[in-house]
Amino acid sequence: MSAADLVALVAVGFAAGVASGMLGVGGGVLFVPGLVAFLDKTQLAAEATSLLAVTVVAAVGAWRQHGYGNVRLRDGILIGLLSPIGVVAGTELANALSDRALALSFAALQLYFAWRLARRVLAPASRES
Structure with missing residues (x-):
C-alpha cells in the first residue's frame, strides 16, 4: 500500500x-x-x-x-434482527x-434519500390543530 493510499484511507475513515x-x-x-473515488476500488470491493x-x-x-439517551433500543434491535436476512x-x-449497475443503484438510492x-x-x- 502506498503512502498516498494510506493517507486516503485515514481521511475517508476520519470523515x-x-x-x-x-x-x-x-x-x-x-x-x-x-x-471508489480516492482509492480506485471497484464498487463491489468498496x-x-x-x-x-x-x-x-x-x-x-x-x-x-446511548450515553446521551438517544438510542431507541427496541427499534435498533428489531432493525438489527431483520437486517441479516x-x-x-x-x-x-x-x-x-455488473460494477456499473451496482454503482448506479448506489447513486440512485443516495439521490432518493x-x-x-x-x-x-x-x-x-x-x-x-
Whole structure:
C-alpha cells in the first residue's frame, strides 16, 4: 500500500467517523464513494470493505449516543434482527450485478434519500390543530 493510499484511507475513515457521529449515517455513505473515488476500488470491493468498517463505526456511535439517551433500543434491535436476512440476499445480488449497475443503484438510492430528506426539511411547518 502506498503512502498516498494510506493517507486516503485515514481521511475517508476520519470523515466517515465524523459524519456518523454527527449525522447518524452508517459510514457507508462516505466509505463507499471515498474508496471508489480516492482509492480506485471497484464498487463491489468498496461496498464489501464498507460492511466490515461500518461495524466498528456503528458500535462506537451507538455506544456514545446511548450515553446521551438517544438510542431507541427496541427499534435498533428489531432493525438489527431483520437486517441479516436482507444482507444475505443483497450480497448475492451485488455479486450478480455488473460494477456499473451496482454503482448506479448506489447513486440512485443516495439521490432518493437526499430528495426525501430535502423535501421533508423544506416543507412548510404543519400547523397543530
